[in-house]
Amino acid sequence: MSKISAYINFKNNQCAEAMNFYQNLLGGELNLMPVKGSPMEENFPGELQNGILHADLTGSEFNLLGTDMPNPNIEATIGLVSLTITCANKADVNEKFAKLANGGKVVHEVMTFFAGTMGNVIDKYGIAWGVFTDEQ
CATH class of the missing domain: 3.30.720.110 (Signal recognition particle alu RNA binding heterodimer, srp9/1)
Structure with a gap:
């Protein structure tokens, strides 16, 4: 069985704040992995160290994922969801x-x-x- 999850790229290091807001709204279990202290820490410059590398909010009927890491391959107006x-x-x-x-x-x-x-x-x-x- 396949399952589709939403993955959101946030701006301005808003991932942790937004995902906590969504947890308050929807419930579920939230896991946040900051860049600093992660296995990927050395791959990111200093200005990204305080951001969230990966966030996972999972409930019985949903899975919402997110990050603060920029993605230069995504154009904001293409594929808007x-x-x-x-x-x-x-x-x-x-x-x-x-x-x-x-x-x-x-x-x-x-x-x-x-x-x-x-x-x-x-x-x-x-x-x-x-x-x-x-x-x-």
């Missing part, structure tokens, strides 16, 4: 949407439509999210 949270009900949608919108930018307010209830937001770390439930 949005993450979607599927919630049990409208109350959970509203709660998670409000937390993601705090300090971020609302793209589409939470609304009910033919397939359920959904809102779109870009969080304070620049990550696009859809928050959805099939409850109308």
